[in-house]
Amino acid sequence: MSATGIGASIKRVEDLRFLTGNGHYTDDINQLDQSHAWILRSPHAHAKLNSVDTSKAAAAPGVIAIFTGADMAADGVGGIPCGWQIHNKDGSPMAEPGHPALAVDKVRHVGDQVAIVIAETRDQARDAAELIAVDYAVLPAAIDMDTALSGASLVHDDAPNNRCFDWEIGDRDATEAAFAKADHVVSIDLANNRLIPNAMEPRAAISEFDRSTGRYTLHTTTQNPHVIRLLMGAFVLQIPEHKLRIVAPDVGGGFGSKIFHYAEEAILTWAAAKVHRPIKWTAERSESFMTDAHGRDHETHADLALDKDGKFLGLRVATKANVGAYLSTFGSSVPTYLYATLLAGVYATPAIYAEVQTVFTNTVPVDAYRGAGRPECTYLLERLVTKAARDLGMDPVELRQKNMIQPDQYPYQTPVALEYDCGDSPATFASALKASDYAGFEARRGAAEKNGKLRGIGISTYVEACGIAPSAVAGALGARAGLYESAQVRVHPTGSVTVYTGTHSHGQGHETTFAQLVSESFGIPADLVEVSHGDTDQVQFGMGTYGSRSLAVGGPAILKACNKVIDKAKKIAAHILEADVSDIEFADGKFTVVGTDKEMAFAEVSLAAYVPHNYPIEEIEPGLDENAFYDPLNFSFPGGAHICEVEVDPDTGHVEVIDFTAVDDVGRVVNPMIVEGQVHGGLAQGVGQAVLEGCVYDADGQLLTGSYMDYTMPRADDLPNFSVSTQGVMGASNPLEVKGVGEVGAIGSPPAVINAIIDALSPLGVTDISMPATPNKVWQAIQASSVRQAAE
Amino acid sequence: MPTVSMTVNGKSVSAEVEPRTLLVQYLREHLGLTGTHVGCDTSQCGACVVHVNGESLKSCTMLAGQAEGADVTTIEGLANGDDLHPMQEAFRENHGLQCGFCTPGMVMSALDLVKQNPDPSEKEVREWLEGNLCRCTGYHNIVKSILAGAEALRG
Numbered sequence: 001m002s003a004t005g006i007g008a009s010i011k012r013v014e015d016l017r018f019l020t021g022n023g024h025y026t027d028d029i030n031q032l033d034q035s036h037a038w039i040l041r042s043p044h045a046h047a048k049l050n051s052v053d054t055s056k057a058a059a060a061p062g063v064i065a066i067f068t069g070a071d072m073a074a075d076g077v078g079g080i081p082c083g084w085q086i087h088n089k090d091g092s093p094m095a096e097p098g099h100p101a102l103a104v105d106k107v108r109h110v111g112d113q114v115a116i117v118i119a120e121t122r123d124q125a126r127d128a129a130e131l132i133a134v135d136y137a138v139l140p141a142a143i144d145m146d147t148a149l150s151g152a153s154l155v156h157d158d159a160p161n162n163r164c165f166d167w168e169i170g171d172r173d174a175t176e177a178a179f180a181k182a183d184h185v186v187s188i189d190l191a192n193n194r195l196i197p198n199a200m201e202p203r204a205a206i207s208e209f210d211r212s213t214g215r216y217t218l219h220t221t222t223q224n225p226h227v228i229r230l231l232m233g234a235f236v237l238q239i240p241e242h243k244l245r246i247v248a249p250d251v252g253g254g255f256g257s258k259i260f261h262y263a264e265e266a267i268l269t270w271a272a273a274k275v276h277r278p279i280k281w282t283a284e285r286s287e288s289f290m291t292d293a294h295g296r297d298h299e300t301h302a303d304l305a306l307d308k309d310g311k312f313l314g315l316r317v318a319t320k321a322n323v324g325a326y327l328s329t330f331g332s333s334v335p336t337y338l339y340a341t342l343l344a345g346v347y348a349t350p351a352i353y354a355e356v357q358t359v360f361t362n363t364v365p366v367d368a369y370r371g372a373g374r375p376e377c378t379y380l381l382e383r384l385v386t387k388a389a390r391d392l393g394m395d396p397v398e399l400r401q402k403n404m405i406q407p408d409q410y411p412y413q414t415p416v417a418l419e420y421d422c423g424d425s426p427a428t429f430a431s432a433l434k435a436s437d438y439a440g441f442e443a444r445r446g447a448a449e450k451n452g453k454l455r456g457i458g459i460s461t462y463v464e465a466c467g468i469a470p471s472a473v474a475g476a477l478g479a480r481a482g483l484y485e486s487a488q489v490r491v492h493p494t495g496s497v498t499v500y501t502g503t504h505s506h507g508q509g510h511e512t513t514f515a516q517l518v519s520e521s522f523g524i525p526a527d528l529v530e531v532s533h534g535d536t537d538q539v540q541f542g543m544g545t546y547g548s549r550s551l552a553v554g555g556p557a558i559l560k561a562c563n564k565v566i567d568k569a570k571k572i573a574a575h576i577l578e579a580d581v582s583d584i585e586f587a588d589g590k591f592t593v594v595g596t597d598k599e600m601a602f603a604e605v606s607l608a609a610y611v612p613h614n615y616p617i618e619e620i621e622p623g624l625d626e627n628a629f630y631d632p633l634n635f636s637f638p639g640g641a642h643i644c645e646v647e648v649d650p651d652t653g654h655v656e657v658i659d660f661t662a663v664d665d666v667g668r669v670v671n672p673m674i675v676e677g678q679v680h681g682g683l684a685q686g687v688g689q690a691v692l693e694g695c696v697y698d699a700d701g702q703l704l705t706g707s708y709m710d711y712t713m714p715r716a717d718d719l720p721n722f723s724v725s726t727q728g729v730m731g732a733s734n735p736l737e738v739k740g741v742g743e744v745g746a747i748g749s750p751p752a753v754i755n756a757i758i759d760a761l762s763p764l765g766v767t768d769i770s771m772p773a774t775p776n777k778v779w780q781a782i783q784a785s786s787v788r789q790a791a792e
Numbered sequence: 793m794p795t796v797s798m799t800v801n802g803k804s805v806s807a808e809v810e811p812r813t814l815l816v817q818y819l820r821e822h823l824g825l826t827g828t829h830v831g832c833d834t835s836q837c838g839a840c841v842v843h844v845n846g847e848s849l850k851s852c853t854m855l856a857g858q859a860e861g862a863d864v865t866t867i868e869g870l871a872n873g874d875d876l877h878p879m880q881e882a883f884r885e886n887h888g889l890q891c892g893f894c895t896p897g898m899v900m901s902a903l904d905l906v907k908q909n910p911d912p913s914e915k916e917v918r919e920w921l922e923g924n925l926c927r928c929t930g931y932h933n934i935v936k937s938i939l940a941g942a943e944a945l946r947g
Contacts, residue, residue, distance in 0.1 A: 011884055018892025019880040021827015021867035025893065028826035123810070200831045200839060200893040200927050252829070252893030253927050285832035507891030507928045677887045677933055684930030708836035708925070716921035716931040721914070745930075 002589075004527070005520030009673035012512045013531075014505070023250045026204040026221050031278035034206070035064050037268060038125035039281065040115040040132055041290070042107035045143065045362035045701020046153065049105055050135035052115060057131035062124030065275050066132070067267075068115045069102035077101065077270060080263055080326070081235040083227075084333035085478045086165050089355070094165035097156035097360075099326040101236065101263040101270075107136070108155055108325035109362050110703055111290030113263050118275055122282075141362040141701035145299060145320045148361045155325055155360040164323050164332065164358040169340045170416050175353035178314025182305035186388040192376045193771045194297035194322070194695040195688075196289055196711055197369050199506075201252025203292065204282040207268035211276060217245045218269050223254040223504050224544020229536050230481070231261040231329070237270055241536075244269075248534040251506035255685070256368040257292045258506065259546045260329040264291075289706045294695055295369020297322040298335065298376045304384050310394050312347055312403045317354035317380070324365035331367045332358065337417075337477045338373030338465075338547075344414035345381040346425040346463050346639060347403040352415040362701045368546060370685050370746040374464040379771075382460040382751035386758075390767070396755075397433065400461055401426060411732075417477075418465055420637045421732040428663045429461050431727055432641035436661035444645070453647040455658075456760025460752035463639035466740035467552030467733070471631050484631035485549070486541045487557035489518065489565055491624040493610035495603025496528045499561075502542010503554035504533050507681075508742060509674045510550060516670050517555055517736070521562035522602055523589025540627060548740030551670065552636045556734045560628035569605045569624060575616040576600060576608060634733040638744050640664035642683075644752040648760045653779030655691050655757055661723045662748065667731035667739035675741050679724045682745020688714035689746070690753035694772045712772070764788060796856045800825065801869030809856050815849075816840045818856035819866060827867040827896045831925065838924030841897040842866045848904035850923070867896035870903075879903055879941035888937030890928035898924050902938040910946055914939065 004010050017023050054066040080099040087093055102113050115132055119125035142148035142155055142162055151161035179185060205220040216239055222228050225246040232246075233239045251258060268279050283291070298321050305314040321335030340354040385403075389396035404425045405412050412420045433439070441457045448455035468474070471482035488500040497518055505511060515529035532538055542554075566586050573591035574581040583594045592599040600608075608615060609624040645659040662679055669675050692712040696704040705711040730737035750771060757773050758766065765786035769778065782788060796813075797806040800823060807822040819825045819842070828851055831839035840851045843865040870877040876884065879899055889895040898921070905912060905920045912920070917938050918931070926934060 012887070014892065015884045015889060016876075018889055018895050019867075019876060019883055019899065020871050021825065021896050023827070023892050025826075025829070027830070028820075123812070198927055200837065200891065200925060201829070202831065250892065252831075253891040255927065282830075285834065285837070509890070673887050677890060677929060680930035680932040681890065681928045682930075684932075685927075707834045708832050709834050713925050713927075714930075715925065716918040716935060717915075719918075719931055721935075722930065722932050 002519045002523055004525050005516055006668065006670050008516060009671055010512060010516065010526060012509050013515065014509060014511050025201055025250045025252055026206065026219050027282045029206060029219055029249065031206060031208060034278040034280050035118050035120060035275060036122040036125050037279050037281040038117045038122065038129045039113050039264060040117065040129045042103065042110060042112040042114055044107060044136055044138050045110050045141035046139040047107050047136035048139060049103060049107060050137055053133040054115065056133065057117060057128040060124065060128035060131055062120035063128045064118045064120065064277065066115055066117050067271055067274065069100055069104040072102050072270060073100065073104050078236045080261055080266065081231055082327040082332055083329045083480050085480060086167055086332045086336050088165050089168050094332060095159040095163065096327060097158050101266045109364050110701055111287065111364060113267065116267050116271060118271060118279055143361055143363060143697050143699055143701050145322055145359045145361065148359045155362055159360050162360040164327065164360055166357050167336055168355045170353035171351060172353045174351040175314045175316055178351040179305045179316065182313050183308040184306040184392055185303055186306065186384065186391050187303045188384045188387055189301050190380065190383055191770055192296045192298040192379055193689060195295040195369055195693050196695050196705065197255050197257035197292055197295060198288065198713060199253030199255055199257055202283040202285055202288045203258065203262065205265055205268050206278055206280045207272035208278040209272040209276065215243050215245065216269055216272065217247065218265060219247045219249060220265050221251050221258050222248045223251065223258045223506060223546055225504065225534055225536050226502060226542045227544050228261050228265060232266050232269065236266045246536045248504050251504065254506045255370040256295065256372055256546055259544065260293055260367055285708065286706055289711065290364060290703050293328045293365045293367035294324065295366065296376060297366050300380055302380055302384055304388055306388060310392060310399050310402055312349040314351040315343060315349050317343060319354065319356045321356055321358045322361055322363065322366050323358045324361060324363045326365050328365035328367035331365055334368050334373045339377050341417045342374055342377040342463065342465055343381065343416050345378065346405060346461050348405045348409065350415065363697055370682065371743040372547065374743065374747045375750060378460065378462040378747050379751045382462065383754065386459065386755045396459055400429065419634065420463065421634050422729045423463060423637055423639050423665065424729045425461055425463065425639055428639065428665050428727055429641040432643050432661055432663040435663060435723060435725065436643040436659065438643065448647050454650055454760040455645065455647045456756040456758065458644045458752045458755030458759055460642045460748050460755065462748040463637050464744065464747045465635040465637055466548035466743060467632055467636035468547030468549045470634055482631065483543050484629050485543055485554040485557045486627065486629045487554065487561045488540060488627045489558060489561035491565055491606045493607050495524065495606040497522065499529060499531045499558055500539045501531060501533050501554050501558065502539055503545045503550040505545065508545065508550060508678065509671070513551065513670050513674060514558055517558050518562060521559060524602055548742040551736065551738045552734055552740045553630060553632050555736045555738060557628050557630035559735055560630050561626045564626035564628060565624055568620065571616060571620055572608050573600050573605050576614055632734055636667065636731050636733055636739040638664060638666045638739040638741065640744065640748060642748040642752040644756040646753065646756040646760055648757065648778060650782055653775035653782060655773055655778060657687055657720050657753065659723065660720055662745065663725050663727055664744045665728050666726055666741040666744065667728050668737040669726055669728070670738065675726060676724050678741045679745045680722050682743060683722050683749050684714050684719055685746040686749025687719060687753055690750040690771050691773045692718060794857060796860055798859050798862045798864055800864045801866060811857060813856045814852050815854040815856050815859050816851035819851060825866050825868050829893055829896060831893065836925065838897040838901060839894050841900040843900060843904065848901050867900060878944040882941030882944055883937040886933050886937040886940055888929065888933045894924060894926045898926065898934055902941060905938065906942040906945055910942060912942060
């Protein structure tokens, strides 16, 4: 056990550079002789490209080159690929229309790429882009999902009725049988509002081509540099890996939106070899709004069958999910395997059937955003269960407790493919009820009433699946890649260590947490460990950071490499200490011959490995540097309970989140300080989704929420201090016993907030509020409420 | 192109810039002070907050030419050698940052708050931060950091 090992809230290694302005984000980097790019984007949601005339722009001051989709097509550049193939109910594959990096014949959403202008300065590139004459023949836009499904206007000619796929999971017959014998059926219709991720750092990239070696380098704001190298190199530009280096330096937040291979990365890399100059591009925030993949956007009808005592018998779900204009990298997996496989939630519902239709529309592609499918699922379940309690006159706490999977039922096979390895929902729920003083709520409601406020309390109990993913399972479900992780642990001659990980840190603090793993394993201080990530020339391979996978999948890879180091070091120590290797023990950073005082420190063995003067050279190669790949046995299943209290001002409809209590089971906690911070951030995104944020397109496909003037980001004075704690059942599916924490806050919290608002308004007869619960929406609900109507 | 001169972090600087150059571009592109970040194009996010003549200001709201002769401090000018400024130290100690992108603006903004109000309440800190967006922390630990930084600066 090391003082800087697992369980220690050590301060972050990353902070010094960020606090002093010495971070290296992509836009902070400049290359010698660099040029600048501006991307001309479509102002229309849907239009035929009759012609793109660049002649006037090409003559503008400073312009180096202008390229259009026709130029890329002439070079045989491939389309942007999707990483996950879903099959329809009839077994046929999903519709997978082409996605050219620069539009060729049509533009399909506002912001779609039409041309790239490369100039000496960014302003010159931007000025010249305004001189490009594009002849658009505007077509009717398919914006809302129902209009799109009518097929009146096709986003892609090869996707009839704009349907991407029509997919199902679960046992339909068993579920229908459950409904046939039900005493009660409770139904709900709800939408999961579309969100715009808004990592604070806009996307950016710098491409270079070295004509003397034929090598390309791309610095880009990505969460997974090796995935970008694979997708762009193999499928879009046909550049072999040894000629393509991807660097993700410091990245200012991702939340999923920087997983995907974006068109700009391919356009810039391709163009660098045309102009023989480095090219830099940085998105303006308005470009982020109209080109970063959006999140959520589901419409769902669901029915819950219960017996007379309130036991859940069956769940039936029909969801429409918007995938936007093109299939983004994981766009097809989010509304299917990351969503409907969790429909059991924390409940022992015996029969579940879900069908999901996905729809192309003339909007920005929709893909994974913090939680990715699991927030949509949790919101549905926890709204539905709360509604069931209200409709049947039951206590929402008791109804949940009655139906929860009990600790002795793990491993628990759900009716929708997943097997939960471990958990204890009743325990986290009990702790959250206590921590929030749930029992004392009615007194607080009464006190608020005296102040003219409507106070409400809302519950969400959830489980999620993360640690993506066991490769065989993911492959069987349609993933086109394995989702293991790799690590290299390089011990240097004097005993310091560099860890190379295929995950990427963009706020999560891996440089600290992963150093703690090595500190624990080798019994050395964490400050002797450096974590390297983000450069495909340094790290052998990796699948990156998303789906709360870094510690759950990347962590065990590091542990495995550490164990290989220890195994080899034991052999070296045995030779030097003249003992049998089976008699060597390693603990607290020392190799000891059992039962003797003969010992060697970790650093002494390291030195012997590199200065092998007294060394078993016939049996072991010199050096102490090991690689490992780790593939998890199962997903990991964090869960917990979130309880929210709000006060509504009935005169204005303003909702104030007064208290928020979260008790989360994330398995073993490596750095409690970092874990709490991750939960805080997730909760803020969940509260944001519930009361503030919502993407709005008009019927023509213009993005009405295209800036921070229009899209309501959570601000400091919108949020309370959060009460967060962790309470764990140690993870069963990986040797670190960790589960993942990056998304739990965003997954569990939105229904707690909305349930609290509905509870606050329930004395007025309000039974439903959709997200985001803006003051206008709440005020309108109050005006329309049955109690208000009766009074007037 | 006009020449714009000012004092940045105690040093006299001068550069020829296009008239449309914003102060934040002048700092980042002409002086290489990339600690000041650009997170939006509507002066909402606050990632670019610096001090101009002792007051916090979003450096995307001012042309470089308007800062002619001004005394500017950026995040790079706060630490004294290896010693962090007490407000920087408070952010480190209280995990007031994750990805770090909003952090320079948060710290520079916080310093102007405590200059005006050395002992702010939590509510006052939250209201002051109206012009600084963060997507990582939920603000919980930023607020905690600023309260701790204020306390440290009161001595």
